[in-house]
Amino acid sequence: MGVKDLIDSGVTMIPKIASNHDWGFYLIINHGISNETIDRTINAFESFYDVPMEAKKQYHHMDHKVAFCSTFNIFYSEAINWKDSLRVYMAPNLPEMDQMRELLEWDIHAKRVAEELMEMMCEGLGVKKEKLKEMSCLEHRKLVSHYYPYCPQPDLTLGLPPHTDRGVLNVLLQNKVNGLHVKHGKEWIEVKPVRCALIINVGDLLQHRVVANPSKNPRISLAPIYKPGKRGENDVYGVFPEIISPERPSLYKEFTIPEIQKQGITDDFSCRAIIDLFKLDKSEEEA
Numbered sequence: 001m002g003v004k005d006l007i008d009s010g011v012t013m014i015p016k017i018a019s020n021h022d023w024g025f026y027l028i029i030n031h032g033i034s035n036e037t038i039d040r041t042i043n044a045f046e047s048f049y050d051v052p053m054e055a056k057k058q059y060h061h062m063d064h065k066v067a068f069c070s071t072f073n074i075f076y077s078e079a080i081n082w083k084d085s086l087r088v089y090m091a092p093n094l095p096e097m098d099q100m101r102e103l104l105e106w107d108i109h110a111k112r113v114a115e116e117l118m119e120m121m122c123e124g125l126g127v128k129k130e131k132l133k134e135m136s137c138l139e140h141r142k143l144v145s146h147y148y149p150y151c152p153q154p155d156l157t158l159g160l161p162p163h164t165d166r167g168v169l170n171v172l173l174q175n176k177v178n179g180l181h182v183k184h185g186k187e188w189i190e191v192k193p194v195r196c197a198l199i200i201n202v203g204d205l206l207q208h209r210v211v212a213n214p215s216k217n218p219r220i221s222l223a224p225i226y227k228p229g230k231r232g233e234n235d236v237y238g239v240f241p242e243i244i245s246p247e248r249p250s251l252y253k254e255f256t257i258p259e260i261q262k263q264g265i266t267d268d269f270s271c272r273a274i275i276d277l278f279k280l281d282k283s284e285e286e287a
């Protein structure tokens with residue numbers, strides 16, 4: 001549903017987008033992508049993972065744009081993450097993957113949803129709706145897909161350890177197999193799949209994990225992550241000036257993408273939220 005559709009449906013107040021503030025996470029339906037498209041996309045990814053390893057070998061770090069790999073933590077963790085992954089950079093140029101026409105199709109659909117959500121977020125914040133787009137936040141698109149096969153000893157490892165996703169917005173599609181948990185306070189809460197719903201994860205607020213899959217059916221997820229395309233030393237990001245004032249000063253320092261990248265993944269998926277590293281120190285602020 002677009003902003004226009006909200007107005008057409010009679011909405012007179014800007015809706016709070018679920019619980020962005022508390023959770024950094026929400027689930028959307030009626031997003032305008034047909035169930036057929038969603039089923040076709042998930043089936044295409046399932047078929048990709050199903051082909052023999054010999055055929056998938058060509059994607060083993062094929063270039064900097066496409067990489068198929070088994071796990072990130074094989075060298076420094078006691079138990080490997082029980083999953084395979086495909087990472088594809090969709091920008092600035094689309095990858096050459098003839099076999100995955102559905103991937104290119106999904107990029108268009110997911111980008112449209114992300115753009116509309118960013119517009120709603122901007123309107124919710126009281127800034128012009130194109131603000132995030134103009135800041136290039138739809139330009140750097142990385143699609144991350146995971147395949148969690150049956151794990152014979154799911155109590156001994158995880159599918160994916162706790163982490164936050166580093167981006168502006170993440171549009172997650174998953175099949176019907178359970179596994180995703182999100183952290184709220186100190187509790188891990190299971191996110192039960194809802195057919196054809198999309199899970200939206202805002203910024204790097206949400207800590208989440210995926211348990212190893214005890215089911216004979218594989219769990220499949222795919223998530224384009226949207227990040228700013230302007231990534232130079234002089235491209236500075238921070239709290240929108242429009243929403244700060246002497247009475248409501250910014251709580252965060254400005255930053256550049258290279259500064260964020262320096263924080264990188266230092267261990268098996270550091271679960272520190274980057275946002276916490278850029279909080280203004282109260283004493284520093286008052287000095």
Ligand SMILES: [Fe+2]
Binds near residue numbers: 163164165208
């Ligand atoms: Fe994630």
